[in-house]
Amino acid sequence: MDVFEAITSRRSVRHFDPTHRMSDSEIDTLMQHVLLSPTAFNIQNWRFVAVQDSELRSEIRKAAWDQAQITEASLLLVFCLDLKSWAKAPERYWRNAPDDVASAMVREILHFYRDDEALQRDEGMRSCGMAAQTAMLAARAMGYDSCPMDGFDFKRVGHLINLPPDHRICMMLCVGKTLQGAHPRSGQLALADVFMRDGFTEREC
Structure with a gap:
């Protein structure tokens, strides 16, 4: 299935075969592709909990x-964000870059996110959103359907999955x-x- 077919055929499905379970290999394939999703400064601030x-x-x-x-669903994923990923050994995000590039990027990361809690949260939400879209399209390409969800008690689910204090939940995703x-x-x-060129006109405002 090519990417355009995956996009056009992806729908939010709410009725799954409860007898079907994805294999560990399939879950690994799905998640390895999700890890290719973009994040600002490559801080990879998403965290994924597969509830089995x-x-x-x-x-x-x-x-x-x-x-x-x-x-x-065969798989239930909770998409979480680590608010402090930018401060947790940020040099690891650039370990394969030349030393001068890695040093410069780490300085930029610390400067950009320090003392801005709203930005830390917003950045995590953006990252999780892009990762979730990758997951939905990858699942579709693998022959599965999915259902993104925010209709739940975030605080209660956070308690149930033992969410760390410096993390937040973005959404859940059912796959099956x-x-x-x-x-x-x-x-x-x-x-x-919904599509404008060069800005909003008076009509859109």
């Missing part, structure tokens, strides 16, 4: 208003074999309604 314990999944389902895909496809697209806006 059935009792834990059931508890998360309770925290997600009993949405069935939580327990029926479809039992029932998505409804037809409900109303995509026309390109002209």
